[in-house]
Amino acid sequence: MRTLYLECAMGAAGDMLLAALLELHPDPEGFLRRLEGLGLPGVTVSARRAESCGLAGTHVTVLVNGQEEGEGQPIHHDHDRHHGHDHEHPHDHSHPHDHTHDHPHDHERPHSHDHDHGEHDHPHDHSHSHDHHTVADILSLLETLPLSEAVRHNAAAVYTLLARAEGRAHGREMDQIHFHEVGTVDAVTDVVAVCMLMEELAPERIAASPVHVGSGFVRCAHGLLPVPAPATAYLLEGVPTYGGAVEGELCTPTGAALLKHFVTSFGPMPAMAVERWGYGMGSRTFPGRPNCVRAAIGEDGTGGGTVAELRCNLDDMTGEAVAFAAEELLSAGALDVWTAPITMKKGRPAVTLCCLCREADRERLTGLIFRHTTTLGVRCCRMERRTLRRTEEIRETPLGPVRCKVAQGQGIRREKAEYEDLAALARREGLGLAEIREKIKNMEQKA
Secondary structure, eight states, X not given: OEEEEEXXXXXXXXXXXXXXXXXXSSOHHHHHHHHHTTOXXXXXXXXXXXXXXXXXXXXXXXXXXXXXXXXXXXXXXXXTTBTOOTTOOOBOOOSSTTOOTTSOOOBSSOTTTTBSGXXXXXXXXXXXXXXXXXXXXXXXXXXXXXXXXXXXXXXHHXXXXXXXXXXXXXXXXXXXXXXXXXXXXHXXXXXXXXXXXXXXXXXXXXXXXXXXXXXXXXXXXXEEEESSXXXXXXXXXXXXXXXXXXXXXXXXXXXXXXXXXXXXXXXXXXXXXXXXXXXXXXXXXXXXXXXXXXXXXXXXXXXXXXXXXXXXXESSOOHHHHHHHHHHHXXXXXXXXXXXXXXXXXXXXXEEEEEEEXXXXXXXXXXXXXXXXXXXXXXXXXXXXXXXXXXXXXXXXXXXXXXXEEEEETTEEEEEEOHHHHHHHHHHHTOOHHHHHHHHHHHHHHO
């Protein structure tokens, strides 16, 4: 099973997760060009090599109209940013520093969480005027971007998690939460980029280490807050976390929301054949501690994971309509879709539609079932599964190249030629599928 593992020994932030995943991508420069081409207002993204404790990795910077989040802004929540998650926290400011509570101090990179804002240390005399965005504004922005349905859904889900956590922290409804303009666009870029990378890297399973949250207190306009700050703490409920000798907040709300949405299990790194390592670097330096999120992608030798099976009974749809629903589910990322004939009450013939999917895709695909079928209810069953490792190889045959699916593990190896390639050869040669298979086999034996 293709597995992505995230090591969060120094916490997690949106920009660091983005940088770590970018190192796993086969074409990072092309990816950044496509990211900038989405049309996010005023956004430019750059990646550079960075080093921490002798360890080399990538540091990503997002600029909005040439400005990095934290520059030229009133910083209410001066949480020192010791961790260097540079552009992780949009600040909810619509005023000079009188700190009325008409606008909660959003920490969607909320609270300048201990991530380098100490270097900007702005006095409380700013009279800047800044636009702000609600969650509805952000969701509307996502709708305008040329994203796949899966990426749009995942990005919206991450921001919904953030808004709920911020609302809970401030005792407000999530639609009352406001995000600072520069921080919002910067954070949206991080979130969208991570969601795009998750889709393009296509892991079947996403796991992570327990999350180091740091220790001590962070300073804000209202006084000292314990680490992790409230919004981050709410997001990490149910996630294994720990503090440590590092003082300051290491996990930001955006990092916590991305982990909460995508990661299906937390614990030690599983046994896996790693294809590539990625290091997403922060800005600050800690003595003897590489400041990074480390990512690994490869094949999990155990072939395990949690999946969800969605099913519903349909007795008032045509075969074509059911087939269309199945095709839409498959194109949206379902692992498998099938139907089975059943008989319902009063002897009515019907079908059961079944959809196997990753746990992270369960809600999105459930919505698609409601959209494309007439069902009034969808049943969900979570289950563990074991799979053989699957790869694709291209075999050169006397009649031309043929893709082969290879499954192996548990002492087993199986190969199967790709149907589309065999069908194309059969049509070209004027033969049936069985005949083309036999012809290729005989030609290879004679070669």
